[in-house]
Amino acid sequence: ASTSGPLSLYIDDGEVYQELRGALLRFTIELPxxxxxxxxxxxxxxxxxxxxxxxxxxxxxxxxxxxxxxxxxxxxxxxxxxxxxxxxxxxxxxxxxxRREVVKEILSDLEASLASIREQHGALERGALLRALQATGGNVTHTAEILGKSRSAVYRLIEKHGIPRSHPR
CATH class of the missing domain: 1.10.8.60 (Helicase, Ruva Protein; domain 3)
Incomplete structure (x- = not known):
């Protein structure tokens, strides 16, 4: 298994089980x-x-x-x-x-595609968060349960998407 981010963040977000974390940390190799x-x-x-x-x-x-x-x-x-x-x-x-020109053109195309995907992902993520907050009256604990995330992950998403803390409760 590999990850491009800190394993502890994935555990906080509920994406990696605590038991798996213990097994993975015994064999962690940090690559620059x-x-x-x-x-x-x-x-x-x-x-x-x-x-x-x-x-x-x-x-x-x-x-x-x-x-x-x-x-x-x-x-x-x-x-x-x-x-x-x-x-x-x-x-x-x-x-x-x-040739350099081929590499440059492909990289440019990939970057444009990636920007579009990130934009779409952000819009979908924000929409799901808003719907969950609306359904729970703004209750972060229940929103986290609906989204399958930890409360801290939901707070990070709220901050990331600029959703006011005064969202309907």
């Missing part, structure tokens, strides 16, 4: 995020391209400018985002080299 080890991104990307290319029966590599470009990115999705981008880049690339 790609933005922390940006200088290693080109080598990581090379290894991923080699592995993905081999699985697709293609011998392909990154151009020097594509490698440099990848090292300058933030990678909020960490290694999974890099891997997905490289899968697409291999699919779109002709020849034996992935």
């Amino acid at each position: 995020r790609l933005r922390v080890i940006a200088e290693d991104v080109p080598e990581i990307a090379d290894a991923l391209v080699k592995r993905i290319g081999a699985s697709l029966g293609r011998r392909i590599r990154l151009s020097a400018s594509a490698r440099e470009f990848l090292a300058t990115q933030r990678w909020p999705g960490n290694a999974r985002q890099l891997e997905r981008l490289l899968e697409r880049a291999i699919g779109f690339s002709r020849g034996r080299q992935i």
Whole structure:
């Protein structure tokens, strides 16, 4: 199992059971995020391209400018985002080299899609929260039960979505 965030936050939100937490914490390995080890991104990307290319029966590599470009990115999705981008880049690339322009275009498309998904998710999340608050007369404990979240998670959502504390009770 892996997580991109602090395990304790998922436990507080009720997304991970306490018993599972104990088992997972015995074997926790902290890996730095790609933005922390940006200088290693080109080598990581090379290894991923080699592995993905081999699985697709293609011998392909990154151009020097594509490698440099990848090292300058933030990678909020960490290694999974890099891997997905490289899968697409291999699919779109002709020849034996992935050019910077291909990587840049795919990343731009992915960022636009991600922004749209985040916006939709936020609207759905806010709507569900408002409906649950309305149904419970603003009672956070009951709202948390309806949403399957902890009270602290509901308070964070209320804050995140700018819902006034004076919501109907």
